Amino acid sequence: MEGPGDRAFRLLNEYSSGFMVSQVLFAACELGVFDLLAQAPEPLDTAELATRLGTSLHGTELLLDVCASLELLTVETKRNRAVYQNTDLSTTFLVRTSPTCQLHMLLYLSRTTYLCWGHLAAAVREGKNQYKRAFGVPSEQLFTAIYRSEAERLLFMRGLAEIWSVHGVGVMTAFDLSAFSVICDLGGASGALARVCASLYPDSSVLVLEVPEVVRAARSLFLSTVEAPVSFREGDFFKDPLPEADLYILARVLHDWTDEKCSELLAKIHHTCKPGGGILVVESVLEEDRRGPLTTQLYSLNMLVQTEGRERTPAEYRSLICSAGFQDFQLKKTGKIYDVILARK
Ligand SMILES: C[S@@+](CC[C@H](N)C(=O)[O-])C[C@H]1O[C@@H](n2cnc3c(N)ncnc32)[C@H](O)[C@@H]1O
Numbered sequence: 001m002e003g004p005g006d007r008a009f010r011l012l013n014e015y016s017s018g019f020m021v022s023q024v025l026f027a028a029c030e031l032g033v034f035d036l037l038a039q040a041p042e043p044l045d046t047a048e049l050a051t052r053l054g055t056s057l058h059g060t061e062l063l064l065d066v067c068a069s070l071e072l073l074t075v076e077t078k079r080n081r082a083v084y085q086n087t088d089l090s091t092t093f094l095v096r097t098s099p100t101c102q103l104h105m106l107l108y109l110s111r112t113t114y115l116c117w118g119h120l121a122a123a124v125r126e127g128k129n130q131y132k133r134a135f136g137v138p139s140e141q142l143f144t145a146i147y148r149s150e151a152e153r154l155l156f157m158r159g160l161a162e163i164w165s166v167h168g169v170g171v172m173t174a175f176d177l178s179a180f181s182v183i184c185d186l187g188g189a190s191g192a193l194a195r196v197c198a199s200l201y202p203d204s205s206v207l208v209l210e211v212p213e214v215v216r217a218a219r220s221l222f223l224s225t226v227e228a229p230v231s232f233r234e235g236d237f238f239k240d241p242l243p244e245a246d247l248y249i250l251a252r253v254l255h256d257w258t259d260e261k262c263s264e265l266l267a268k269i270h271h272t273c274k275p276g277g278g279i280l281v282v283e284s285v286l287e288e289d290r291r292g293p294l295t296t297q298l299y300s301l302n303m304l305v306q307t308e309g310r311e312r313t314p315a316e317y318r319s320l321i322c323s324a325g326f327q328d329f330q331l332k333k334t335g336k337i338y339d340v341i342l343a344r345k
Contacts, residue, residue: 005101024066026110029056033067034086034094043076043083100166105159112152116305123305130305132286136211142308147213154217160252167336168196171282174332174340177201179278180247184209186237186269187253191230191283197249198229206230207243224248237265245302246277251338255283255299256307259320262273273345279326281341285333286313295337317341 002010028034031053033206037044044052050060064084068075072094073084086095093102100128112134115121119130131139131146139145147153164171172193177183185194188208198206212234219232234245240263242248248269254262269279284296290313300311312320318329326343333339 021070022109022114024063024070024198025072026106026114027063028067028072029094029106030110033064034072034090034103035096037073037084037086038091038095038097040085043074043078043085045083049084068182079223098205100162101158102162102166104155106161108155108159111155113302114279120305122300123301127304129307143211146306150217153213154221157190157214157217157221160189161260163337164192164196167334167338168193169200170334170336171338171340172197172200174334175280175330175342177247177280178203178340180204180245182245183207183247184243184245185230185249185251186242186265188249188251189214190221191232193249193251194230202229207233207244207245209235209237211236237268242268242272244272244274246274248273248277248279248281249282251282254281254309254317254320255303255311256309258308261308261323262320266320266326270325270345275345278328278342278344279321281317281321282338283317283333283341284311285317285341286311286338288313288315 033053035048036049036052046061046064047057049055049064050057053060064073064082065075067073069085071087072090074087075082075084077083092098092100094106095101110219115134116130119133122133123130127226129139129142129145129325131137135148137145137148146156177197180201181204183194183197183201183204184207185191185197188210190192191208194206194208198204198315206229208215208218208230210232215232235242250269251267254265257265266279273279284293284299286296286300287293290297296311303309303311314331317331321341321343322329326345328342328344330342331339332341
């Protein structure tokens with residue numbers, strides 16, 4: 001039986017090797033293991049996988065066996081050789097052609113987020129993001145640092161969109177939004193959540209306000225292939241006038257910014273919002289006492305290493321939103337990663 005000392009050491013070991021687990025997942029995605037297995041008509045052995053991936057036999061064998069232990073692959077022995085195939089998890093979330101694929105967010109975590117986390121101690125010491133240390137770029141203009149190249153921007157946008165294929169409907173139905181006829185998603189990236197909104201509320205018109213380079217990318221990347229009932233407007237939500245609407249969505253936007261910048265943005269929205277209109281804030285909300293959820297606590301550290309912001313408690317959101325003039329603050333905890341707040345002008 002496991003004693004208290006055993007448990008402590010097991011936990012210590014699990015925590016210290018946690019990054020190795022992430023790296024196995026990232027490497028298998030980078031190498032295209034799951035896509036290759038999805039295309040193969042039958043399970044493949046190590047030699048076949050290594051040949052088709054252009055990888056070493058030795059390294060491939062080690063990686064595949066860990067993937068099997070992590071339930072990312074299944075393994076069976078047939079005629080004295082191990083053969084691998086995708087599990088339900090990898091078929092659903094890691095294969096490029098799956099409608100709920102999360103591959104681009106994993107690649108973004110692997111290529112960008114992970115490198116910022118390598119400087120977590122420095123981030124805690126300094127209280128600021130780590131783009132300068134991780135990539136040598138100045139971090140004063142947050143989204144200039146985040147969008148360091150066209151490829152980086154596209155990967156981030158694709159990654160941001162992916163979560164809404166899983167949680168978009170839950171978030172957009174947490175409250176009945178059918179009474180809002182014009183809905184504006186501020187900082188709505190590629191329009192993935194806006195499209196979920198438009199499909200659920202077909203009588204509303206849905207608009208995304210984004211910075212020009214994101215709108216251009218969204219048009220070429222996403223709208224060429226998808227008939228989307230959303231429109232896009234180029235603009236800076238801090239500097240430019242906001243489009244008129246009766247509902248403003250802020251999904252994963254407030255967590256990027258300091259309290260001061262959030263207050264500035266919320267006051268601006270309140271000023272433009274039609275009377276009776278409102279705001280819908282979609283964020284991962286901390287417990288009131290900040291003791292959880294662990295995922296949200298980790299996201300808050302992620303905001304430290306990558307942005308100017310943090311995840312917040314219900315009281316912190318209430319204070320920011322009501323100080324800007326909104327009333328009838330309602331929070332719906334979804335039980336999933338993202339929670340939803342509705343408040344009215
Ligand atoms: C963390 S992302 C969230 C994207 C999207 N709302 C979602 O949840 O998938 C923040 C978004 O805000 C946009 N953004 C940042 N600063 C902005 C500004 N000043 N004006 C308009 N959009 C901005 C970024 O381009 C980015 O797409």
